[in-house]
Amino acid sequence: MTTNTNEIQFSKHKKNLYTGSILSFLSILFSVLFSASDATLASVWMLSNVTGFTLQRSRFCFASGFRDLFLFGSGFTLKGILTGLFISTVGFSAIMHWLVPNTGLGMLPPEAHIFPVGLSTITGGLIFGFGMVIAGGCVSGSLYRLGEGYVTSISSILGISIGMILAMMSWDWWNNNVIKYEPTLWLPQIQNIGYSWSIVITTITISALFLLVNYWESKAGIIDTNINENQNPAYTFPEKIFHYFKSIFLKSYSPILGGSILGILGILMFIVKKPIGVTGGLSHVIAIPLTKTGLISSETVSSLNELGGCTSSNESLVNSSFMMTFGVIFGSFVASIISGEFKIRTPKNKNRYLQSGLGGILMGYGATLSLGCTIGAFFSSIPSLSLSGWVFAIALGIGSFIGTKVINRLI
Template sequence: MSNSVAGGSAISGAAPNAFHLSRADLLRAGIAVAIFLALIVGAYALHDTPGQGARASFSLLTGVALGIVFERGRFCFFCIFRDFIEFRNSGPLYAVLTALAVGGIGYAIVFGAFLPNAGSGRLPPDAHIGPVSWVLVVAGAAFGLGMALSGACISGHLYRLGEGYLRAPIALLGSLIGFAAGFYTWQTVYLAAISRAPVAWLPATFGYGGALVIHLLLLGLLAVLLLRFVPPLAAGEGGRLTLARLYEATFRKRWNPLVTGGLVGLIGVFAYFRVQPLGVTSQLSSLTRTVLENNGLLAGRLNGLDTFAGCAAVVVETITENGWLISGLVLGSLAVAVLAGRFELSTLTVRNSITALLGGILMGWGSMLALGCTVGTLLSGISAFAVSGWIFGFAVFAGVWLGIRLRLNA
């Protein structure tokens, strides 16, 4: 597994040929193993807990897998977009394209079993296929600005929390405020646009085969257009693949974007097949909705919200499957970050705390109205051939671009 393909880590340097672990390495490995063991025990316990069961357990493990892949591959939408916008480096973007390509193929396979007739007028169960209207553009742009302000998207903050990024909890707190703002905006926006918006799904028109061809052609076209922004590749390393080099490539260096993307795509397909499409905001927004409603601050009925599939908020009294997923994500990332020596508490300033909070608010608001974030609406939506995913994705990119141009991330 060479690390020097398109967009790989900029850090190069010959890997040690002798496999040697220092005391610090062993300590880190010990901590990582302890976290993984705790997670496995937790998954077993969840499986046998009444009211939780296999779905909760599977969700926790899915989260762990995502945390590992996100951290090892730095699958942070903001960082990926910024590398391209600011540094003209499109390498990391290939992780997103690969995730969508693999995800699309996998979703097509699963859809074929879930809903054999794509043209029946029905939609596949729970897939993140949202209403298409100007709301997606506004929400996506706000989300993108929030990413630039706070330094990551919501899933990015979750995995970077595991790396000791202290702005993450502040941004996540902000997102809760943003969700609340989203609920108050929802009724108006729903009546103004969403209630009449078409829920556009490519296979309904083109069939699964046709939709997949369009999907892969679009991604392929983007991949070709972005090729000239891939930085020069490092010289081939050659030699034998030793244990030391394998360890270095797996646990220390940033994973190749193609590997990262492929794994993210696969995890997304498995999650949809077994439990529900990947998303990271549903537990957080549900928590907000429940707190507001229990305190009489929000109407019990949010018109139409409960009729859309997506990371929509519901009133919950317990930890949902999505809650286990994001818990696993943070802890999985923590384990591999410690192992790689990448766990480091970041410095907080008044300024970067305020921008994290404001960015979080914008992201919460945007993802509430878009029924999901860069994971739920962009990744799971586009993989499911939803037009809403593409629109949201481009709007987020535009928001990030604007944010960087305005130097919001400085």
């Protein structure tokens, strides 16, 4: 009976598996072509594919992490985010210690997401947090949903692009009047506390927040459910293989598992090139025509490059930032094809296009101002032991809370 059930389930997904296998082969072929010019690009592309795959299978969205806590009292996704932060912090610290063994020399680890902290961080976080709730998803959420067929993600990404254009056109004002006066604070160099105390402070704070989210859930009456699926035990070799296939490609991942995988991927990405960030590819593509048409100057792009993070770049079109952004979309597409979840989805309420577009504009502006989105300025910045990551997170939370209140009034 079990064998028949597994055979029926496998036959149902056989076509999707074949299509997904072809797409996976194309992805590997792309990486081989990329490696001809730069081996790093191939690695970044493949890791970005896995990132998109993980985001899709776990339905991992930072917007829902904050929104669900404020709207429903559910912290399932937020606990996954905190788990990923904990794992990344340990891994990032080891990498940064290898890059900069002596924190007392005043050097910062190359490529780590350590940004200026101040009014720009707070403003960007508030705007981004509000925008992602209004749009119904963060930047990474919009990218992976685009990969599985959500048409509203197109309007969201278009909005993000418009927001980035507006931010780049006003960047010189922000940089000359605000950002260049803001300090870049790296925890190991504050009072020269070093790596050990920085790791202790960061991991204890993350752990305390994890407990706080659980307490919040208990007050809201949210119950953790753990359903043990043992209806089709695997005995034979084919059954065992199908069990693994089902667990990886068909079943949804829990937020904790999704966050853990993303944390590990962040570490691997840092080893290969730099921490994960998904807005850099968009800003890079946008900056090229803006520079050529004279809407922004090459000096503006240079000042963005100097600050690093998920910003524009003066490299060729196909660079590591480009790979991260578009690799996520492709990875999500493969995941949704294999699982049979890909479908062109249009909203019943056409106002959702406007809502996601306006939210996207706010996210694009906020992400540029903060030098990253929920991944670059938060998920990759806190593990980099940057104070800016925590300030951005607080502003992000406040912006999300305000956005939730607005959504409540609109519903």
